[in-house]
Amino acid sequence: MMNTETKIRDENDRVIIFDTTLRDGEQCPGATMTFDEKLEVAELLDEMGVDVIEAGFPIASQGDFESVKEIARRSKNAVICGLARAQPADIDRCAEAIKPAGRGRIHTFIGTSPLHRKYQMDIDEAECLSRVTASVGRARSLTDNVEWSAMDATRTESDFLCRCVEAAIAAGATTVNIPDTVGYAYHDEFGDLIRMLLERVPGADEIVFSTHCHNDLGLAVANSLSGVSAGARQVECAINGLGERAGNAALEEIVMAIQTRSDIMPYWTGVDTTHLTRASKLVSRVTAFPVQYNKAIVGRNAFAHESGIHQDGVLKHAGTFEIMTPESVGLKESSLVMGKHSGRHAFREKLKELGYELGDNAFEDAFVRFKGLADVKKHVYDEDIEALVDQEIASAQDRIRVTSLTVIAGTGGPQKATITLQIDGKQHMYESVGDGPVDATFQAIRALVPHEARLALYQVSAVTEGTDAQAEVMVRLEADGQIATGRGSDTDTMVASARAYVSALNKLLARGARRKPETMLAS
Ligand code: KIV
Numbered sequence: 001m002m003n004t005e006t007k008i009r010d011e012n013d014r015v016i017i018f019d020t021t022l023r024d025g026e027q028c029p030g031a032t033m034t035f036d037e038k039l040e041v042a043e044l045l046d047e048m049g050v051d052v053i054e055a056g057f058p059i060a061s062q063g064d065f066e067s068v069k070e071i072a073r074r075s076k077n078a079v080i081c082g083l084a085r086a087q088p089a090d091i092d093r094c095a096e097a098i099k100p101a102g103r104g105r106i107h108t109f110i111g112t113s114p115l116h117r118k119y120q121m122d123i124d125e126a127e128c129l130s131r132v133t134a135s136v137g138r139a140r141s142l143t144d145n146v147e148w149s150a151m152d153a154t155r156t157e158s159d160f161l162c163r164c165v166e167a168a169i170a171a172g173a174t175t176v177n178i179p180d181t182v183g184y185a186y187h188d189e190f191g192d193l194i195r196m197l198l199e200r201v202p203g204a205d206e207i208v209f210s211t212h213c214h215n216d217l218g219l220a221v222a223n224s225l226s227g228v229s230a231g232a233r234q235v236e237c238a239i240n241g242l243g244e245r246a247g248n249a250a251l252e253e254i255v256m257a258i259q260t261r262s263d264i265m266p267y268w269t270g271v272d273t274t275h276l277t278r279a280s281k282l283v284s285r286v287t288a289f290p291v292q293y294n295k296a297i298v299g300r301n302a303f304a305h306e307s308g309i310h311q312d313g314v315l316k317h318a319g320t321f322e323i324m325t326p327e328s329v330g331l332k333e334s335s336l337v338m339g340k341h342s343g344r345h346a347f348r349e350k351l352k353e354l355g356y357e358l359g360d361n362a363f364e365d366a367f368v369r370f371k372g373l374a375d376v377k378k379h380v381y382d383e384d385i386e387a388l389v390d391q392e393i394a395s396a397q398d399r400i401r402v403t404s405l406t407v408i409a410g411t412g413g414p415q416k417a418t419i420t421l422q423i424d425g426k427q428h429m430y431e432s433v434g435d436g437p438v439d440a441t442f443q444a445i446r447a448l449v450p451h452e453a454r455l456a457l458y459q460v461s462a463v464t465e466g467t468d469a470q471a472e473v474m475v476r477l478e479a480d481g482q483i484a485t486g487r488g489s490d491t492d493t494m495v496a497s498a499r500a501y502v503s504a505l506n507k508l509l510a511r512g513a514r515r516k517p518e519t520m521l522a523s
């Protein structure tokens with residue numbers, strides 16, 4: 001049943017939303033974001049009312065350090081947090097990165113479980129405890145907002161975990177995070193763990209307990225909510241559930257579960273839920289990680305009603321099959337239908353409606369592509385425009401662009417592709433045969449930009465329905481331990497494929513692939 005009751009909000013019932021999209025999320029294979037993309041995500045998180053943004057791991061690289069520092073400088077409301085291992089150099093670097101923030105936090109962690117103590121660090125319990133005290137103490141000497149995490153807490157002996165938490169509190173931790181690092185816990189078990197710590201550890205009522213649940217068994221959200229019911233008042237989560245392996249608890253699911261079921265979860269968050277759809281789309285675009293169609297809250301089908309019975313019910317009363325309104329998560333009924341007669345003004349309005357703000361040049365490029373699309377496609381849906389603009393934004397800084405592509409395909413063979421690429425402003429053409437049109441196209445790109453990268457994923461989907469739908473292609477390349485994912489869209493699947501491949505290649509180059517494009521060019 002939909003809960004429409006309005007309650008007076010008690011600060012003790014507030015759940016602090018700690019977003020780790022830019023740290024745990026960004027560190028998962030293939031999800032790397034550029035400096036500008038991280039700033040864009042952070043700006044939206046800040047605007048939507050996320051309480052704490054974990055902006056990165058400053059010691060990990062100069063790039064991470066710079067982005068944490070810039071996010072700290074720009075943030076208006078959120079606490080900006082950086083991650084640090086239990087080592088002085090990490091903690092000092094983190095303190096420097098968060099310095100420009102109005103409110104900054106150092107988040108330091110150590111593995112506490114027997115497996116981590118023995119195999120990761122080869123230390124005994126006493127040494128682990130002394131590192132907890134030293135790391136939290138050092139962080140506390142640099143800032144008064146310190147979070148301490150017991151990595152692999154859910155597989156740590158209860159007595160030892162209590163001693164670690166007690167040591168962290170005594171050394172000055174203001175938040176204690178209990179990660180289910182490997183997504184092993186069951187929901188009751190996780191709630192009991194938080195309850196046990198609150199009952200047994202001296203000083204536990206003085207600090208905030210936090211959850212950080214991974215999704216290896218698909219229980220991350222359930223476990224986090226169980227932690228909240230048991231007394232945790234911070235949840236660590238990520239947009240679209242991004243994170244190591246199967247990911248973290250999905251922010252949108254946590255926030256909407258708390259809001260929708262306030263009858264049994266009498267808590268609240270400061271997140272403006274009408275930003276959730278936009279945030280999901282942004283993170284999907286910058287990481288090139290697609291959102292599963294039936295993903296809760298933000299999946300394409302989350303509010304779609306297909307069967308006759310459901311459609312009939314929803315038309316009579318939305319509450320029959322909807323427990324939340326689409327508007328509450330920022331899904332808007334489209335007010336402008338676009339087609340080949342739509343002009344610049346309508347296109348600009350549509351972009352505004354979809355939440356895009358483009359500079360003049362980017363707008364003109366997007367408009368030209370929109371007109372091209374409207375010429376070949378009768379109905380241009382919002383999803384078409386989003387795919388088109390996302391690609392325009394993603395390729396704005398690219399050194400390599402697809403200028404043209406002609407493909408000969410069919411049963412006769414051999415399949416052939418002739419491609420022209422603009423590389424650092426100059427046009428280069430190559431013709432290649434291949435085992436099918438996609439292979440021929442990719443061979444031609446490889447001939448023009450020789451590289452070692454391995455094609456790890458090639459995936460095609462349709463942006464909308466119908467035979468004139470745009471194809472959206474995802475390509476993942478792997479080189480030197482780096483993974484880059486590119487997306488491309490077009491009504492021509494081969495053009496979308498070439499764009500996706502080139503987009504992934506550009507990302508690898510931007511990350512400093514060993515050879516520069518000039519030296520990679522075929523002579
Ligand atoms: O999963 C985990 O344990 C972590 C810690 C660094 C908090 O990400």
Ligand code: ZN
Pocket residue numbers: 024179181212214243244
């Ligand atoms: Zn994690």
